[in-house]
Amino acid sequence: MVIRYPAVAGMFYPSDPHELIELIEYCYLHELGPGSLPTGGVFRKPIGLVCPHAGYIYSGPVAAHSYKALSSRVDGKITVVILGPNHTGLGSGVSTMKGIWRTPLGDVKTDDEFIDRLWRNCDILDLDESAHLREHSIEVQLPFLQHLSMLHPVDFKIVPISMMMQDYETAIEVGHSIAKVSMELDRRVVIIASTDFSHYEPQDIASKKDALAIRAILNMDERELYTTVVNNNITMCGYGPTMAMIRAMKELGAGDVRLLAYATSGDITKDYSSVVGYASLIVE
Template identity: 45%
Template sequence: MRNPTVAGQFYALDPSGLEKEISRCFGDIDISQQNIHGAVIPHAGYMFSGPVAAYAFAQLPEADTYIILGPNHTGLGSAVAISQDTWSTPLGNVETDKELGKSLAGSILDVDEMAHMYEHSIEVQIPFLQYRFSHGFKVLPICMGLQDEETALEVGNQISSAITESNKKIFVIASSDLTHFEPENVANDTDKYLIESIENMDVHEFYRRISERSATACGYGPISAMLTVAKSLGGRTGKLLKYGTSADVTGDSSSVVGYAAVVIE
């Protein structure tokens, strides 16, 4: 069992409090399933990024399995790590798709729970899924410590092959925040530049722009792997649903973190 590590910090520990917190994030956003092929969703504390994340979650389709790709902030575990544990949150337990996990394990992807033990980037997405969907979905958490372009493309291609061979409805989420701890005007400019390449679904250009700007988006590997999968599933373009920064909450524009909800149509 993978127990929550940031409940009571990034989001409410009490189940009823957590449901209210997520409900506030959705606010008056229209919840309507869309024919989308992937999504970029931020992963900060709900008070900061939850209202942005909700824009993407509102459009997610029902799926048998949600693959959640997140960066490895802790440095623990394998370079690209699959979890097969049941994941627990204050809203209950969610099973992992062990069959899909086994089909992906090997080569660059390892089954390794250590990488997930203290990592928040995937954990914070699951309560949103539990709030949004009542059907018995599963998740497949994949934590990427190695995020270079070659690795991201390989991970994306392997996931694409596994989806093609599966008879399940599978949806891929890339968990990532954008610019970290820069003045808001710098973050806005850099993030707009990066989001443009995500909307164009151009992985190589995305990496070029990251290098050019020395950008600090933490989940660029997960984003690129998701784009690779989405393109193989027929995705043609990305659409920015919502952008914001931590300054929207704190009022401090001198050092912000950027958040974007992007879906692939």
């Protein structure tokens, strides 16, 4: 079985498991975080999340809002589809992989049955490990999921999908395929779109641009999100994964979206001259 070893442990988050748990819990309790640790819950319907993927000291408190909301909505066996942008340029345009993803907190298994059916039914999706080996956008979500499992009886398996191609048509096809396989296999699914928002803009410009993209997500309008990002030159790295998540969630019956948190790296560093935007949203 393929083991995908951590690429950014010791950089985006601590490589020591005890330090990692301490930092995750710090993110929950941070002034920009939700203010309390995850609670137990019961799975009732598919959940979609938009969640950032920067270093935990920067985006962790915002990410914690997504996982706090998730914790009260899951129990038992859950398949987590994690869609992330491909920052490295390695591998196929859209790819998944089977195997074990290792982090300092242990191993996370992939849902191989889901992956087999997905890549066979989605023409644009390849089975390609190379796209995942150095990519951080999926990896950084895993310790939060593992920490949640330590606190409550939740057993996560993942379906990692790396998207270098983020055009509208690709995202719609990927989202449709995720929903189709979820229903065919009767999976209890959570779909995470891993993305940061504006990159390296002054705070006032970044927040205004990000508000436009967030509005499109709140409208659950994939086309609006795509045209908004393109027409306003919004450097949101995971707009394709976000469009795919929205499409999948709509086909799975979701109709409600809420913004859980928005902040920038400037809110952490207090340097507002060049910031990265982070947002957490939930779709259900």
